[in-house]
Amino acid sequence: IFISHCRYALGMEDGRITDDDITASSQWYKTTGPQYARLNREEGDGAWCPAGQLEPSDVQYLQVDLGRLTFLTIVGTQGRYARSSGNEFARAYRLNYSRDGLLWKSWRNRLGNPVMEGNKNAYASVINDLHPPIVTRHIRLIPVTKLSTTVCMRVELYGCPWDDGLISYTAPEGQLMMPPGYPIASLNDSTYDGAHERRRLSGGLGQLTDGVIGLDDFLLTRQYHVWPGYDYLGWRNDSLGTQGFVEMEFVFDRQRNFTSMKVHSNNMFSRGVKIFSSVSCQFKPRLIANWEAEPVAFKTVLDDRNPSARYVTVPLHRRAAKSLRCRFYFADIWMMFSEISFQSGNGIKHDNQTFLSEQVNITTSCLFVHQRTPYSNPSASDSPDVSNTPVLIGCLVTIILLLVIIIFLILWCQYDCKVLEKVKRHNPTFNSVVARHQLFRCFYFEACGGGYAEPDITQCTPHQCFHSNAPHYAETDIVRLQGVTGSNMYAVPALTVDSLTRKDISAAEFPRQQLIFREKLGEGQFGEVHLCEAEGLPEFLGEGSPLPDRDGHSVLVAVKQLRADATSQARNDFLKEIKIMSRLNDPNIIRLLCVCVSSDPLCMVTEYMENGDLNMFLSQREIESTLTHANNIPSVSLSDLLHMSVQISSGMKYLASLNFVHRDLATRNCLLDRRLTIKIADFGMSRNLYSSDYYRIQGRAVLPIRWMAWESILLGKFTTASDVWAFGVTLWEIFTLCKEQPYSLLSDEQVIENTGEFFRNQGRQIFLYGPPLCPPSLFELMMRCWSRDIPDRPTFEGLYQALRPHVSQ
Template identity: 55%
Template structure:
């Protein structure tokens, strides 16, 4: 059989290769119930109380009809009523949201508990259960609050049904939303032996595939998906787990050579359609001190179609000399661009146990043109397009009439296409020209990423006071410090492309004279790639990626200028920005420029650049990262501590803690502004939990919904941007002050919603136009329920139309440290 030896495994061991598991923590996009992307025809139900409570009204945060879906029948005791959503394609679902019927205060019905059932084909329905086998999901306690439920484990489904439950005869109503992303892999099921139980010092380590949703018979699992494709990578110690309240060994599926009775673990993968397979990536444990090692050989066979024969085996050897390190790792196995719809791989034991946490494939969808001619591509319409034997077959009509009809149809279609293009262009022109009603031609929003355009300033008029915002008593008018002649006022940025080469935000830095203090960047230490252990990919950009890595025994690396806030013997979490080797020369220059900028940032509240790997490709820069993640994730899972004490078991955060965090952010921004640096993407997603201001929120898929994509050319955080940034591409320290006000609003709202969540992206842009026109029609973010009036007035001063009247970060920091803590 053909063989391919992995002699380059030391390079693979570096673990900085791209890894593409379904990102459960990041794959949380709303799929379209609330915004109408899912059409009414795809939302159905078992019954409805009336036309005004049909299934189509069961959309989260909408109030059409009578405000929700309400079934006609009783949900007790039959439990047979359901609301169904059809996504038409397989999706990875990580979260669901529910809400009752509020109907502007007239509704009284909600669903306290429900079950979820899902299907991949519309025929076989499965009941979702959590890690402990519980299938009842806690719902709502009132008619208006949205309750989000993390699906642990997540599910892969095309159709989802919500079954309301009740403990007595009562009326229930429901509004729902699904959160996830498209399941691009095409994997429908895998077949594998049932995992075994390992006994360590008398403690059972259960290594079964506990989330597998298929069938189990005679020691084999088939027809479903489970932990081998859930995106969770196991750690070095397989007895530890990343999930809460689960048993030891949960992150891995493991098999014993002795219990299995053979020298290999055979796993078969079934895909919906044929694909071209380039690489298989397997994350495996290698704790050899306990009899666990990475497999030493893999044999894979390929079946191009269900009715096609198996190919001859492809053998891939894994050298054992690199497996002395007991840490888990990802092994990348080249599959040689082979076509297949079904794969069968044998993973050969190298020791008594084999433990695997994740298997993914890098593959490409194929069509009839790219697939080998001797392999038929399944065609769902084959049966209707192929004439049956015995039926007459129509002959081609080559008459002039047929030709004339064909020409007319072609001309009509061409005209329709031209009309559609014209209407689309007029729509965008109308949308983006609303800000030019004063007779002054403003720069179009879509030109923001091309160049910074200046508009001549209007004649200054004192802006009328906005409602509910008296002059701020505690802050004197900000006085800008005198700047060198070479630095524009308020550090106006001359860079307008917000996104860096690795997808992160880039700081805007004015051109400094070579003699300016601090202009020279500090030398950056060179780190060995071998000390970086890959954990997960945080995000990516056009020319690079951002990875979460660990550095083991950081105390042994004097170039890191230890100490860090990490115990001795524990690894140090770092973020690694990697430039792809095929990046352009300009991208490489931008990458090195970013290194130079970050090397100058030495402040306790700014992430530090720890080192670089620039001696050879791929270029890398290594920055700090925090074990607790970013501030948005931290706060969104907490509730504000009530004065009377915690009212439930949810984690809490106190008002003084929020103010302390805000003052640290202000301190970091005060340092940036002292260097005349402009951040341009300040938000809670760009602040780490132990407050350090970062810059890679833009690269993370988790926060894709926070950015507005302009005709595919750029992404902008318009909900955090000052009006002059949106309309004129003018980024200054004053616009960072505006973003700080929005960030403070996020924190006091405990990150429960987006800024301007009631406005669409286009309406946010329109609101920026209202700030420009200054006719008292602009909309401000409302005061959070827990926000003192004095602190809200600080926010309003940050959102002052006149950027010169916004407070400086020095004033903000002083206010937060001296006054805000005492407000009620």
């Protein structure tokens, strides 16, 4: 689980958590019972209030049953406003939690403090991130006070389902590493919530399930104010006797059919740390049963070239069990883990059907929860109705001050850009880290126009933005169009979009009344993407239609629609996008079928792909084997993956022949029809599901930096060569079955820092690791796509010719 993806309201405010699931130790009145403890709601007398005055020694609590094991990441609280009649709130509180409703544990933050800051007034909500997060089903909020006072609370809880099902792991205690010349690393499990007895951890969960992935250098940490080695649990080989392995046991909420185990392991071999050499796992169908005699063994492919930490996926062959015991064998002096997760299916049969794929994509499962997130701005209805003149004056003064600050920042950034031009003139290699980060800030602050947005270098003067000498279109020959649905930035020769009369659009006008809207697929700043049913479309398009043969007269299509509040610039860009799309004709490129532009709202109608996008398609599948066939598990073969790669290279070869730069090539933008033909599109950014794939500035999705070449991030250069870089990352996604985000170990800021290493070419850049499924020759091709020097990267024609023979073999 990535914590940044797991921040969804669990249902206090919107009622998905029922009144029966909310209890309390006491209540003052019936109208201040626990059922009224819902954030932003004011039923009853406005909140839950425990009986009487709360004393410092009192333990009163509000208890919520979440109905299932949940990965809890955030708690939000309010006091009681009660339409101006109440003024009670909790200034602080503690959390207790239980996974079974019997054994209760006390939450503490990473520094050992159990008390969380509460509210300062009766109506404003306070959002607290849980560091560490909690795996629990039951949660208790316990108000804390230093004085005798009345307390009331309203609450929302945020997180996502704990589909992993793991309820405890047992392991040896972590140890101290005292390397000469380096800081002492304490590799213990500091957040473990079980028992510590005889140098062994038992009955709890801790840092191996907290969603925090350790860095390549185990001495560095993702947390502040903690000790070196904090993110890892580690053991020294000779300290465990002569057995040469670490034994761990895992207990689950119910019997499951285990498909795989993923272990995030450090591999800093220069300091005697390596991933495990092999692992052997035994299975127990019930806790009171004996361990089954036949284990599952897996031998790891050791890597002495790349010191990056990485996930090792261990296949478990759909063995059914409620408990596992695994022995991880040392490959060097030290072994260190930061995360362990399991993929499994439900082993219970019903009506001769096995319910598989229990592990749900967290983001997908929460995508349709129409609930305000902790960081959304409250609407006017959320705040109390205060008509106090001083308050209004204060608001106006605040707005004026904000405007002054914004103007100052714009002027300051313009000054910075001019200074940086002098830096570049006198120091072309940009060895200064400060100068490099200022360059990034200047470029993406849009010094040419002010405000945070992706830059249009055609509008910049040489004194405002820097450009490299890498081959690219001359600025005067480029028109860049912002996709109105929040999709990629097109970059095509200006001659293709110079005139915008209706006669230049080759797509036919489709009767708007024959489009029946079914579902919204995504949205952007000025437009939306809908799934529609187009009545009579095959007959309308006539012979030679790109649509496959269908039995009926209706066909599903994707419709991009411009919203009524779109700007005139967005309207003009939309028409340009139609003109470009209408001229694209390739079996591996999404087709524009028709348009509705004779009246508002403007619409373009494209093919709809029944099998969705490639990222979702692959992430729900395993590599083909006898086990996948025997158990009807959705799977793909290595040949399938190669064929997909060839199709994408073919489509990009066509775009490159037209000097069309895509700028957002990724599996999320590759769609599959019912025949599994891949068609390249640009809808990825318009869908909330993939918002985490885009680097955000001031809350707005801007750049898919994990797929972008270094020159695109640092210098704003988008060319066919930068598309080749993105193609290499797309290949990496395909051969990892989209189970992991590129550079998942790095934050967005660290990805940007890594591009600086490419820019300086000092050999310290971090590359993506070679996927286990990927043939060595293909990984070499990926590495060529990521060449620092642009001329060294292959062309799409060369990539297509290199990949095509693999399919025929």
